Amino acid sequence: MPKKKRQILPKEQRRQQLIEATIRCIARDGLGSITMHMVTQEAGLSLGIANLHFKTKDNLLKETLRSVAEEYHGGQIAIMEGHRTAGLADRLASLLAFQLGRGVTQRQKMAVWFAYYGEAGARPVYQKIVSASDRMAALTLESLFTDIIEEGQYKDANPAEIAMGYSALIDGLHLALLVTPREISKRQAKAIARNFLHRAFPRHI
Amino acid sequence: MPKKKRQILPKEQRRQQLIEATIRCIARDGLGSITMHMVTQEAGLSLGIANLHFKTKDNLLKETLRSVAEEYHGGQIAIMEGHRTAGLADRLASLLAFQLGRGVTQRQKMAVWFAYYGEAGARPVYQKIVSASDRMAALTLESLFTDIIEEGQYKDANPAEIAMGYSALIDGLHLALLVTPREISKRQAKAIARNFLHRAFPRHI
DNA sequence: TATGGGAATGAATGATCGTTCATTCTGAGT
């Protein structure tokens, strides 16, 4: 076994390295049984390093959640706002592909996501971190649906309600993929979500 | 302060008492930071009692999950199978009322539910406990939908897919009610679920 | 009323884990 050599790297890189190790540890062992020893070992670093870059374990966990939340909601918002050139139907399809695509439905990401949701009821800090980006994503989704309803002349369609329903459905599908992967495939999950959108906006998807 | 008197009670009653205390503690402090001291104190009993009735903390947590899962899925199955006399439309409405009604949407119950889901990715034992009753409930739901599809002559409707979608939607709504209660009311959640069912079975609800 | 089986107690134990900080080591700047 080659002895690993100590290396000095910029702060930002070490922070990212530790956050990624934390994600892997949460996915493998759960948020409840994670230890600093695990995380730093997973990162290939020493115990004390965590104290250097994040003051406490609690802080490391908060920053990890923030990172995952921003990645998810950021990706979502980018699709909805970024491709202003693309048509509404295309944006809808891209959104669905993103939310149930390779990047997001990795066990690792979903496990982290729900590990935090599980503690959110008891830890307002987690709620706060998520709700910041969550609210923004919800508003963007609502605005996309508003445009679609106008373009498609869908009568009696309430964009806020459809957006809440759609978001809930996606969350529920992620949960099913995480907890009972043998009962549902990604293909089925996509079909179900597409069906929901099709019933709401039949002329767009 | 009146000194509490030691009392001897049947095993089953103590077990229930401890499980209920565990549920309250999980809802208040989270599955991650629960201690035996908390639970036994919440139950108004002594530390050692937990070892007497459940061998270990781990076992107490497993039994608590089993209890919550059975209460939820059991209630669901009772509605779908119990009222064989009632019409299909009534059963559908009862199911919805139960799943988003007072009993189930208490913060306490939902918090426990998602606390375990959060750890399920890393703890196969939890998955196993839930999937036992979950699978049964899913099959019963599917069979109800099959009957409704036949009665309503809904063409091209896949009962298994609609059942998975509906279950996911309900889970997602519970999650939203737990994590962002300010963004969604129980009334809205019911409307969203009802809408989903209405689009699938317009002549039944 | 007397008594034994076993339910209930909680101080003590040992293990685990977060955090600290004296020390070592690196590499950019001179």
Next chain:
DNA sequence: ACTCAGAATGAACGATCATTCATTCCCATA
């Protein structure tokens, strides 16, 4: 080549917590 600011290390400490078990106490039974 030399230097030193500060990045990185990990042994040690103290706090927390699950678990144990010797002891106390209740109450059904006789």
